[in-house]
Amino acid sequence: MPTPLNVEQVEAESAFAVVSGAPDDVAKSLGTATRRIGGGVALSMRDDPTNFWTKALGFTEPLTEDVIAEVCDFYREQGVSRAVLQLAPSVLPVEWDEIRAKQGITAGTTWVKLAHGGGPVPAVDTSLRVDAVDAEHAEEWSAVRLTGFGMPLDGFRELFVATLAHPGVTAYGAWDGDRLVAGASLFTHCGAAEFAGASTLPEHRDRGAQSALLARRIADATAAGRTVLSAEAVKPAEGERNPSLENMRRLGFEVLYDRVNWVWTP
Template structure:
Protein backbone atom coordinates (compact mmCIF):
# COMPACT_ATOMS: atom_id res chain seq x y z
CA UNK A 1 0.00 0.00 0.00
CA UNK A 2 2.32 2.74 -1.23
CA UNK A 3 -0.32 5.46 -0.87
CA UNK A 4 -1.57 4.28 2.49
CA UNK A 5 -1.72 7.84 3.85
CA UNK A 6 -4.29 8.68 1.18
CA UNK A 7 -6.31 5.49 1.52
CA UNK A 8 -9.53 6.50 3.24
CA UNK A 9 -10.60 2.90 3.71
CA UNK A 10 -7.45 2.20 5.71
CA UNK A 11 -7.95 5.35 7.79
CA UNK A 12 -11.55 4.38 8.53
CA UNK A 13 -10.45 0.90 9.57
CA UNK A 14 -7.86 2.10 12.05
CA UNK A 15 -10.15 4.80 13.45
CA UNK A 16 -12.89 2.21 13.97
CA UNK A 17 -10.35 -0.11 15.60
CA UNK A 18 -9.47 2.60 18.12
CA UNK A 19 -13.12 3.39 18.80
CA UNK A 20 -13.78 -0.30 19.42
CA UNK A 21 -10.95 -0.93 21.86
CA UNK A 22 -11.40 2.35 23.74
CA UNK A 23 -15.16 1.88 24.17
CA UNK A 24 -14.57 -1.61 25.59
CA UNK A 25 -13.02 -0.05 28.69
CA UNK A 26 -16.41 1.54 29.38
CA UNK A 27 -18.59 -1.36 28.26
CA UNK A 28 -16.74 -3.86 30.47
CA UNK A 29 -17.29 -1.82 33.64
CA UNK A 30 -20.08 -2.59 36.06
CA UNK A 31 -21.54 -0.87 39.11
CA UNK A 32 -20.40 0.41 41.55
CA UNK A 33 -17.43 1.48 39.39
CA UNK A 34 -19.64 2.80 36.58
CA UNK A 35 -21.56 5.01 39.01
CA UNK A 36 -18.45 6.08 40.91
CA UNK A 37 -16.72 7.37 37.77
CA UNK A 38 -19.83 8.51 35.89
CA UNK A 39 -19.03 6.21 32.97
CA UNK A 40 -21.02 6.22 29.77
CA UNK A 41 -20.53 5.39 26.12
CA UNK A 42 -22.95 5.82 23.24
CA UNK A 43 -23.00 6.05 19.47
CA UNK A 44 -24.31 9.43 18.34
CA UNK A 45 -24.98 9.65 14.60
CA UNK A 46 -22.20 7.14 13.93
CA UNK A 47 -19.68 8.76 16.31
CA UNK A 48 -18.50 6.85 19.39
CA UNK A 49 -18.88 9.19 22.37
CA UNK A 50 -17.18 8.22 25.63
CA UNK A 51 -17.58 10.09 28.91
CA UNK A 52 -16.33 9.91 32.49
CA UNK A 53 -18.23 12.73 34.16
CA UNK A 54 -16.49 12.55 37.55
CA UNK A 55 -13.00 12.99 36.06
CA UNK A 56 -12.00 15.99 33.97
CA UNK A 57 -9.52 14.23 31.69
CA UNK A 58 -10.01 14.83 27.97
CA UNK A 59 -8.71 11.40 26.96
CA UNK A 60 -11.67 9.92 28.84
CA UNK A 61 -14.16 12.45 27.47
CA UNK A 62 -13.79 12.29 23.71
CA UNK A 63 -15.69 11.52 20.53
CA UNK A 64 -14.03 9.15 18.05
CA UNK A 65 -14.85 8.52 14.40
CA UNK A 66 -16.79 11.63 13.48
CA UNK A 67 -17.45 12.09 9.77
CA UNK A 68 -16.64 8.49 8.87
CA UNK A 69 -20.12 7.01 8.63
CA UNK A 70 -22.08 10.22 8.07
CA UNK A 71 -20.95 13.68 6.94
CA UNK A 72 -20.41 16.22 9.71
CA UNK A 73 -23.39 18.60 10.01
CA UNK A 74 -24.46 21.20 12.55
CA UNK A 75 -27.29 18.92 13.67
CA UNK A 76 -24.77 16.11 14.16
CA UNK A 77 -22.57 18.35 16.32
CA UNK A 78 -25.58 19.56 18.31
CA UNK A 79 -26.46 15.95 19.13
CA UNK A 80 -22.91 15.25 20.32
CA UNK A 81 -22.89 18.39 22.48
CA UNK A 82 -26.24 17.32 23.94
CA UNK A 83 -24.86 13.89 24.80
CA UNK A 84 -21.95 15.38 26.76
CA UNK A 85 -24.17 17.98 28.40
CA UNK A 86 -26.47 15.22 29.63
CA UNK A 87 -23.44 13.21 30.77
CA UNK A 88 -22.43 16.10 33.01
CA UNK A 89 -18.86 16.63 31.80
CA UNK A 90 -17.08 19.99 32.01
CA UNK A 91 -15.47 19.69 28.60
CA UNK A 92 -14.73 17.17 25.86
CA UNK A 93 -13.04 16.97 22.53
CA UNK A 94 -13.83 15.65 19.10
CA UNK A 95 -11.05 13.88 17.22
CA UNK A 96 -11.16 14.28 13.45
CA UNK A 97 -9.28 12.00 11.05
CA UNK A 98 -8.28 12.82 7.44
CA UNK A 99 -11.11 10.55 6.26
CA UNK A 100 -13.80 12.75 7.83
CA UNK A 101 -16.32 14.36 5.52
CA UNK A 102 -17.06 17.03 4.45
CA UNK A 103 -13.75 18.84 3.95
CA UNK A 104 -15.09 22.00 5.61
CA UNK A 105 -15.65 20.27 8.97
CA UNK A 106 -13.32 22.77 10.70
CA UNK A 107 -15.59 25.67 9.81
CA UNK A 108 -18.60 23.75 11.12
CA UNK A 109 -16.85 22.97 14.41
CA UNK A 110 -15.62 26.54 14.82
CA UNK A 111 -19.11 27.89 14.21
CA UNK A 112 -20.42 25.55 16.92
CA UNK A 113 -17.98 26.86 19.54
CA UNK A 114 -15.13 24.36 19.22
CA UNK A 115 -11.46 25.37 19.28
CA UNK A 116 -8.39 23.46 18.14
CA UNK A 117 -6.73 22.05 21.27
CA UNK A 118 -3.83 19.85 20.13
CA UNK A 119 -2.97 16.93 17.85
CA UNK A 120 -2.47 13.22 18.43
CA UNK A 121 -0.17 11.20 16.20
CA UNK A 122 -1.50 8.03 14.60
CA UNK A 123 1.18 5.45 13.74
CA UNK A 124 1.07 2.13 11.91
CA UNK A 125 3.49 -0.68 11.18
CA UNK A 126 3.06 -3.40 8.57
CA UNK A 127 3.77 -6.80 10.07
CA UNK A 128 6.00 -8.63 7.61
CA UNK A 129 8.07 -10.67 10.06
CA UNK A 130 8.86 -11.14 13.71
CA UNK A 131 11.48 -8.84 15.18
CA UNK A 132 14.51 -10.01 17.10
CA UNK A 133 14.92 -8.92 20.68
CA UNK A 134 17.60 -6.81 22.24
CA UNK A 135 19.66 -7.21 25.38
CA UNK A 136 17.64 -6.44 28.46
CA UNK A 137 17.57 -7.50 32.09
CA UNK A 138 13.80 -7.11 32.12
CA UNK A 139 11.38 -10.03 31.94
CA UNK A 140 8.39 -9.42 29.66
CA UNK A 141 5.43 -11.71 30.24
CA UNK A 142 1.66 -11.84 30.09
CA UNK A 143 -0.05 -10.45 33.16
CA UNK A 144 -1.35 -12.91 35.74
CA UNK A 145 -4.73 -12.44 37.42
CA UNK A 146 -3.30 -11.67 40.89
CA UNK A 147 -1.19 -8.92 39.29
CA UNK A 148 -4.02 -6.78 37.93
CA UNK A 149 -3.86 -4.37 40.88
CA UNK A 150 -0.13 -3.95 40.29
CA UNK A 151 -0.92 -3.16 36.64
CA UNK A 152 -3.41 -0.52 37.80
CA UNK A 153 -0.81 0.94 40.16
CA UNK A 154 1.73 1.34 37.36
CA UNK A 155 -0.80 3.08 35.10
CA UNK A 156 -1.93 5.33 37.94
CA UNK A 157 1.60 6.49 38.76
CA UNK A 158 2.65 6.76 35.12
CA UNK A 159 -0.25 9.01 34.12
CA UNK A 160 -1.19 10.50 37.51
CA UNK A 161 -4.84 9.66 36.92
CA UNK A 162 -7.29 10.66 39.62
CA UNK A 163 -10.46 9.27 41.13
CA UNK A 164 -9.63 5.60 40.59
CA UNK A 165 -9.89 5.78 36.81
CA UNK A 166 -6.74 3.67 36.36
CA UNK A 167 -8.79 0.54 37.11
CA UNK A 168 -10.57 0.99 33.78
CA UNK A 169 -7.68 -0.59 31.95
CA UNK A 170 -7.81 -4.01 33.59
CA UNK A 171 -11.58 -4.33 33.13
CA UNK A 172 -10.74 -5.88 29.76
CA UNK A 173 -8.37 -8.47 31.27
CA UNK A 174 -8.86 -11.84 29.51
CA UNK A 175 -11.64 -10.42 27.36
CA UNK A 176 -11.67 -11.68 23.72
CA UNK A 177 -8.94 -9.98 21.71
CA UNK A 178 -7.13 -8.55 24.73
CA UNK A 179 -3.70 -9.23 26.19
CA UNK A 180 -2.08 -7.50 29.15
CA UNK A 181 1.65 -7.54 29.85
CA UNK A 182 4.16 -6.69 32.55
CA UNK A 183 7.84 -5.80 32.50
CA UNK A 184 9.63 -7.08 35.60
CA UNK A 185 12.97 -6.29 37.15
CA UNK A 186 14.00 -8.59 39.99
CA UNK A 187 10.41 -9.85 40.14
CA UNK A 188 9.00 -6.33 40.54
CA UNK A 189 6.57 -4.98 37.94
CA UNK A 190 8.03 -1.68 36.75
CA UNK A 191 6.01 -1.24 33.55
CA UNK A 192 2.75 -2.45 32.03
CA UNK A 193 1.02 -2.51 28.66
CA UNK A 194 -1.92 -4.02 26.80
CA UNK A 195 -2.93 -4.90 23.25
CA UNK A 196 -6.22 -5.40 21.44
CA UNK A 197 -6.49 -7.62 18.35
CA UNK A 198 -9.41 -7.63 15.91
CA UNK A 199 -9.11 -9.13 12.44
CA UNK A 200 -6.03 -7.92 10.60
CA UNK A 201 -5.36 -5.07 13.02
CA UNK A 202 -3.72 -4.93 16.44
CA UNK A 203 -3.80 -1.85 18.64
CA UNK A 204 -1.15 -0.95 21.18
CA UNK A 205 -3.47 0.17 23.95
CA UNK A 206 -2.54 1.64 27.34
CA UNK A 207 1.09 1.45 28.47
CA UNK A 208 3.09 3.07 31.25
CA UNK A 209 6.23 2.86 33.36
CA UNK A 210 6.76 3.75 37.00
CA UNK A 211 8.35 7.23 37.01
CA UNK A 212 11.43 6.10 38.96
CA UNK A 213 12.01 3.19 36.57
CA UNK A 214 12.05 5.06 33.28
CA UNK A 215 15.04 4.89 30.97
CA UNK A 216 15.49 1.12 31.32
CA UNK A 217 13.95 0.22 27.96
CA UNK A 218 10.78 -1.27 29.43
CA UNK A 219 8.42 0.28 26.89
CA UNK A 220 10.61 -0.66 23.93
CA UNK A 221 10.64 -4.25 25.20
CA UNK A 222 6.87 -4.24 25.70
CA UNK A 223 6.28 -2.82 22.22
CA UNK A 224 8.55 -5.46 20.70
CA UNK A 225 6.72 -8.26 22.51
CA UNK A 226 3.34 -6.98 21.32
CA UNK A 227 4.56 -6.60 17.73
CA UNK A 228 5.62 -10.24 17.69
CA UNK A 229 2.45 -11.45 19.40
CA UNK A 230 0.37 -9.51 16.85
CA UNK A 231 2.33 -11.14 14.03
CA UNK A 232 1.73 -14.59 15.58
CA UNK A 233 -1.99 -13.76 15.81
CA UNK A 234 -2.09 -13.23 12.04
CA UNK A 235 -2.43 -9.45 12.10
CA UNK A 236 -1.27 -7.47 9.08
CA UNK A 237 -0.91 -4.10 10.81
CA UNK A 238 -0.27 -2.81 14.29
CA UNK A 239 -1.42 0.70 15.15
CA UNK A 240 -1.05 3.14 18.01
CA UNK A 241 -1.87 6.70 19.08
CA UNK A 242 0.61 8.97 20.85
CA UNK A 243 0.99 12.63 21.68
CA UNK A 244 2.50 14.80 18.97
CA UNK A 245 6.27 15.14 19.35
CA UNK A 246 7.04 18.86 19.56
CA UNK A 247 10.29 20.67 20.48
CA UNK A 248 8.57 22.45 23.35
CA UNK A 249 6.75 19.29 24.45
CA UNK A 250 8.62 16.10 23.46
CA UNK A 251 6.86 12.73 23.47
CA UNK A 252 8.90 9.68 24.47
CA UNK A 253 6.16 7.34 23.20
CA UNK A 254 6.18 9.04 19.80
CA UNK A 255 9.93 8.62 19.51
CA UNK A 256 9.80 4.99 20.65
CA UNK A 257 7.41 4.17 17.83
CA UNK A 258 9.68 5.71 15.22
CA UNK A 259 12.70 3.82 16.60
CA UNK A 260 10.83 0.54 16.25
CA UNK A 261 9.84 1.13 12.63
CA UNK A 262 6.37 2.62 12.96
CA UNK A 263 5.35 5.15 10.31
CA UNK A 264 3.30 8.26 10.92
CA UNK A 265 -0.09 7.82 9.26
CA UNK A 266 -1.33 11.30 10.16
CA UNK A 267 -1.66 13.92 12.85
CA UNK A 268 -5.22 14.00 14.13
CA UNK A 269 -6.52 17.32 15.46
CA UNK A 270 -8.53 17.49 18.66
CA UNK A 271 -11.24 20.15 18.89
CA UNK A 272 -12.31 21.09 22.41
CA UNK A 273 -15.73 22.21 23.62
CA UNK A 274 -16.17 23.65 27.11
CA UNK A 275 -19.45 24.08 28.96
CA UNK A 276 -19.91 27.37 30.79
Protein backbone atom coordinates in the same frame (compact mmCIF):
# COMPACT_ATOMS: atom_id res chain seq x y z
CA MET B 1 -14.70 -13.25 7.35
CA PRO B 2 -15.20 -9.69 8.70
CA THR B 3 -13.25 -6.88 7.05
CA PRO B 4 -10.38 -5.79 9.34
CA LEU B 5 -11.03 -2.60 11.22
CA ASN B 6 -8.92 0.38 10.21
CA VAL B 7 -6.67 2.28 12.63
CA GLU B 8 -9.37 4.73 13.72
CA GLN B 9 -11.97 2.04 14.31
CA VAL B 10 -9.79 -0.30 16.37
CA GLU B 11 -8.64 2.59 18.58
CA ALA B 12 -12.29 3.54 19.11
CA GLU B 13 -13.32 -0.01 19.95
CA SER B 14 -10.45 -0.29 22.42
CA ALA B 15 -11.52 2.87 24.27
CA PHE B 16 -15.17 1.80 24.08
CA ALA B 17 -14.28 -1.50 25.75
CA VAL B 18 -12.67 0.32 28.68
CA VAL B 19 -15.52 2.74 29.39
CA SER B 20 -18.43 0.42 28.63
CA GLY B 21 -16.85 -2.36 30.69
CA ALA B 22 -16.67 -0.36 33.91
CA PRO B 23 -18.10 -2.21 36.93
CA ASP B 24 -21.44 -0.80 38.05
CA ASP B 25 -20.08 0.97 41.13
CA VAL B 26 -17.22 2.52 39.16
CA ALA B 27 -19.55 3.55 36.33
CA LYS B 28 -21.77 5.29 38.88
CA SER B 29 -18.94 7.04 40.72
CA LEU B 30 -17.27 8.26 37.52
CA GLY B 31 -20.49 8.98 35.64
CA THR B 32 -19.79 6.93 32.53
CA ALA B 33 -21.92 6.66 29.41
CA THR B 34 -21.35 5.52 25.84
CA ARG B 35 -23.15 5.92 22.55
CA ARG B 36 -22.50 4.86 18.96
CA ILE B 37 -23.06 7.77 16.60
CA GLY B 38 -22.49 8.10 12.87
CA GLY B 39 -20.14 5.15 12.62
CA GLY B 40 -18.02 6.30 15.55
CA VAL B 41 -18.27 6.14 19.34
CA ALA B 42 -18.90 8.83 21.93
CA LEU B 43 -17.58 8.13 25.42
CA SER B 44 -18.42 10.17 28.48
CA MET B 45 -16.94 10.18 31.98
CA ARG B 46 -18.52 13.09 33.83
CA ASP B 47 -16.32 12.90 36.94
CA ASP B 48 -13.00 12.14 35.30
CA PRO B 49 -10.20 14.21 36.91
CA THR B 50 -7.85 13.30 34.04
CA ASN B 51 -10.03 14.76 31.25
CA PHE B 52 -8.96 11.79 29.11
CA TRP B 53 -11.94 9.49 28.70
CA THR B 54 -14.64 11.90 27.51
CA LYS B 55 -14.04 11.73 23.78
CA ALA B 56 -15.58 10.86 20.43
CA LEU B 57 -13.58 8.93 17.84
CA GLY B 58 -13.60 6.14 15.27
CA PHE B 59 -15.30 8.01 12.43
CA THR B 60 -14.21 6.87 8.98
CA GLU B 61 -16.55 8.78 6.65
CA PRO B 62 -16.74 12.55 6.12
CA LEU B 63 -18.81 13.98 8.96
CA THR B 64 -22.01 15.93 8.51
CA GLU B 65 -23.27 18.83 10.55
CA ASP B 66 -26.04 16.59 11.91
CA VAL B 67 -23.60 13.98 13.21
CA ILE B 68 -21.45 16.61 14.92
CA ALA B 69 -24.59 18.12 16.47
CA GLU B 70 -25.66 14.69 17.76
CA VAL B 71 -22.26 14.16 19.35
CA CYS B 72 -22.36 17.55 21.05
CA ASP B 73 -25.95 16.99 22.20
CA PHE B 74 -24.86 13.71 23.79
CA TYR B 75 -22.26 15.55 25.84
CA ARG B 76 -24.76 18.22 26.82
CA GLU B 77 -27.07 15.46 28.05
CA GLN B 78 -24.25 13.97 30.11
CA GLY B 79 -23.47 17.30 31.75
CA VAL B 80 -19.73 17.21 31.06
CA SER B 81 -17.62 20.38 31.09
CA ARG B 82 -15.57 19.39 28.03
CA ALA B 83 -15.14 16.65 25.46
CA VAL B 84 -12.52 15.87 22.85
CA LEU B 85 -13.33 14.96 19.26
CA GLN B 86 -10.48 12.90 17.83
CA LEU B 87 -11.05 13.18 14.09
CA ALA B 88 -8.79 12.00 11.29
CA PRO B 89 -8.19 14.79 8.76
CA SER B 90 -9.99 12.75 6.09
CA VAL B 91 -13.35 12.93 7.89
CA LEU B 92 -13.44 16.71 8.36
CA PRO B 93 -16.12 18.26 6.11
CA VAL B 94 -15.27 21.23 3.91
CA GLU B 95 -17.47 23.42 6.13
CA TRP B 96 -15.68 22.27 9.31
CA ASP B 97 -14.70 25.78 10.44
CA GLU B 98 -18.32 26.94 10.29
CA ILE B 99 -19.61 23.82 12.07
CA ARG B 100 -17.11 23.99 14.90
CA ALA B 101 -17.68 27.70 15.42
CA LYS B 102 -21.41 27.01 15.78
CA GLN B 103 -20.86 24.17 18.28
CA GLY B 104 -18.09 25.76 20.36
CA ILE B 105 -15.28 23.47 19.19
CA THR B 106 -11.67 24.71 19.26
CA ALA B 107 -8.33 23.15 18.36
CA GLY B 108 -6.39 21.53 21.19
CA THR B 109 -3.26 19.39 21.23
CA THR B 110 -2.15 17.21 18.33
CA TRP B 111 -1.53 13.47 18.33
CA VAL B 112 0.35 11.44 15.75
CA LYS B 113 -1.45 8.40 14.34
CA LEU B 114 0.84 5.48 13.48
CA ALA B 115 0.58 2.01 11.99
CA HIS B 116 2.87 -1.01 11.83
CA GLY B 117 2.94 -3.61 9.09
CA GLY B 118 3.78 -6.51 11.42
CA GLY B 119 6.72 -8.85 11.14
CA PRO B 120 10.16 -8.87 12.78
CA VAL B 121 11.31 -5.95 14.94
CA PRO B 122 14.80 -4.80 15.96
CA ALA B 123 16.28 -6.37 19.09
CA VAL B 124 15.63 -4.43 22.29
CA ASP B 125 18.42 -4.10 24.83
CA THR B 126 16.94 -4.34 28.33
CA SER B 127 17.52 -6.24 31.54
CA LEU B 128 13.78 -6.29 32.24
CA ARG B 129 11.66 -9.40 31.72
CA VAL B 130 8.54 -8.92 29.61
CA ASP B 131 5.58 -11.28 29.73
CA ALA B 132 1.79 -11.42 29.71
CA VAL B 133 0.10 -10.53 32.99
CA ASP B 134 -2.15 -13.09 34.64
CA ALA B 135 -5.14 -12.48 36.92
CA GLU B 136 -2.96 -12.75 40.03
CA HIS B 137 -1.08 -9.59 39.05
CA ALA B 138 -4.01 -7.67 37.53
CA GLU B 139 -4.37 -5.13 40.36
CA GLU B 140 -0.63 -4.54 40.53
CA TRP B 141 -0.52 -4.09 36.75
CA SER B 142 -3.39 -1.61 36.90
CA ALA B 143 -1.70 0.41 39.66
CA VAL B 144 1.62 0.49 37.79
CA ARG B 145 -0.02 1.71 34.57
CA LEU B 146 -1.95 4.43 36.37
CA THR B 147 1.04 5.59 38.40
CA GLY B 148 3.17 5.70 35.26
CA PHE B 149 0.54 7.83 33.53
CA GLY B 150 0.13 10.08 36.57
CA MET B 151 -3.52 9.09 36.93
CA PRO B 152 -5.33 8.54 40.25
CA LEU B 153 -5.84 5.00 41.53
CA ASP B 154 -9.27 5.53 43.10
CA GLY B 155 -11.88 4.06 40.77
CA PHE B 156 -9.48 3.77 37.85
CA ARG B 157 -7.65 0.79 39.30
CA GLU B 158 -10.89 -1.19 39.20
CA LEU B 159 -11.67 0.21 35.74
CA PHE B 160 -8.39 -1.07 34.29
CA VAL B 161 -8.67 -4.44 36.02
CA ALA B 162 -12.15 -4.87 34.54
CA THR B 163 -10.78 -4.43 31.00
CA LEU B 164 -8.93 -7.74 31.35
CA ALA B 165 -12.27 -9.56 31.30
CA HIS B 166 -12.73 -8.46 27.69
CA PRO B 167 -11.79 -11.32 25.32
CA GLY B 168 -9.82 -8.96 23.07
CA VAL B 169 -7.56 -7.53 25.78
CA THR B 170 -4.16 -8.93 26.78
CA ALA B 171 -2.13 -7.26 29.52
CA TYR B 172 1.66 -7.18 29.47
CA GLY B 173 4.20 -6.26 32.11
CA ALA B 174 7.90 -5.63 32.48
CA TRP B 175 9.55 -6.96 35.63
CA ASP B 176 12.75 -5.97 37.40
CA GLY B 177 13.35 -9.18 39.28
CA ASP B 178 10.08 -9.82 41.11
CA ARG B 179 8.82 -6.26 40.83
CA LEU B 180 6.42 -5.17 38.11
CA VAL B 181 7.71 -1.79 36.91
CA ALA B 182 5.88 -1.17 33.61
CA GLY B 183 2.64 -2.20 31.97
CA ALA B 184 0.85 -2.11 28.64
CA SER B 185 -2.08 -3.73 26.88
CA LEU B 186 -3.02 -5.00 23.44
CA PHE B 187 -6.58 -4.89 22.14
CA THR B 188 -7.42 -7.15 19.20
CA HIS B 189 -10.65 -7.18 17.23
CA CYS B 190 -11.68 -8.04 13.65
CA GLY B 191 -8.19 -8.53 12.28
CA ALA B 192 -6.76 -5.40 13.91
CA ALA B 193 -4.72 -4.59 17.00
CA GLU B 194 -4.58 -1.41 19.08
CA PHE B 195 -1.48 -0.70 21.15
CA ALA B 196 -3.39 0.88 24.00
CA GLY B 197 -0.67 2.73 25.82
CA ALA B 198 2.27 1.74 27.98
CA SER B 199 3.64 3.36 31.10
CA THR B 200 6.64 2.84 33.37
CA LEU B 201 7.16 3.77 37.01
CA PRO B 202 9.22 6.99 37.06
CA GLU B 203 12.18 5.46 38.88
CA HIS B 204 12.49 2.68 36.28
CA ARG B 205 12.42 4.73 33.09
CA ASP B 206 15.17 4.77 30.45
CA ARG B 207 15.72 1.02 30.80
CA GLY B 208 13.99 -0.10 27.61
CA ALA B 209 10.63 -1.09 29.14
CA GLN B 210 8.44 0.62 26.56
CA SER B 211 10.44 -0.67 23.61
CA ALA B 212 10.42 -4.20 24.99
CA LEU B 213 6.67 -4.05 25.56
CA LEU B 214 6.16 -2.76 22.01
CA ALA B 215 8.32 -5.52 20.54
CA ARG B 216 6.47 -8.26 22.42
CA ARG B 217 3.07 -6.93 21.39
CA ILE B 218 4.11 -6.54 17.74
CA ALA B 219 5.32 -10.15 17.75
CA ASP B 220 2.13 -11.44 19.38
CA ALA B 221 -0.18 -9.42 17.12
CA THR B 222 1.70 -10.62 14.03
CA ALA B 223 1.63 -14.24 15.20
CA ALA B 224 -2.13 -13.92 15.71
CA GLY B 225 -2.56 -12.81 12.10
CA ARG B 226 -3.51 -9.20 12.80
CA THR B 227 -3.03 -7.13 9.66
CA VAL B 228 -3.75 -3.67 11.09
CA LEU B 229 -1.55 -2.53 14.00
CA SER B 230 -2.52 0.89 15.36
CA ALA B 231 -0.93 3.29 17.86
CA GLU B 232 -0.92 6.95 18.85
CA ALA B 233 1.54 9.36 20.45
CA VAL B 234 1.54 13.01 21.42
CA LYS B 235 3.16 15.20 18.78
CA PRO B 236 6.03 17.09 20.42
CA ALA B 237 6.23 20.85 20.16
CA GLU B 238 8.84 22.39 17.88
CA GLY B 239 12.29 21.75 19.35
CA GLU B 240 11.01 19.17 21.85
CA ARG B 241 11.05 15.35 21.89
CA ASN B 242 8.60 12.58 22.67
CA PRO B 243 10.63 9.45 23.54
CA SER B 244 7.51 7.26 23.20
CA LEU B 245 7.03 8.39 19.61
CA GLU B 246 10.72 7.83 18.90
CA ASN B 247 10.53 4.29 20.31
CA MET B 248 7.55 3.51 18.08
CA ARG B 249 9.33 4.81 14.99
CA ARG B 250 12.47 2.83 15.82
CA LEU B 251 10.46 -0.38 16.09
CA GLY B 252 8.82 0.05 12.71
CA PHE B 253 5.69 2.14 13.29
CA GLU B 254 5.12 4.64 10.50
CA VAL B 255 3.38 7.98 10.84
CA LEU B 256 0.09 8.09 8.94
CA TYR B 257 -1.05 11.61 9.79
CA ASP B 258 -1.32 14.23 12.51
CA ARG B 259 -4.69 14.34 14.27
CA VAL B 260 -5.93 17.39 16.14
CA ASN B 261 -7.78 16.92 19.42
CA TRP B 262 -10.79 19.17 18.86
CA VAL B 263 -12.13 20.40 22.21
CA TRP B 264 -15.86 20.96 22.71
CA THR B 265 -17.20 22.99 25.63
CA PRO B 266 -20.87 23.69 26.35
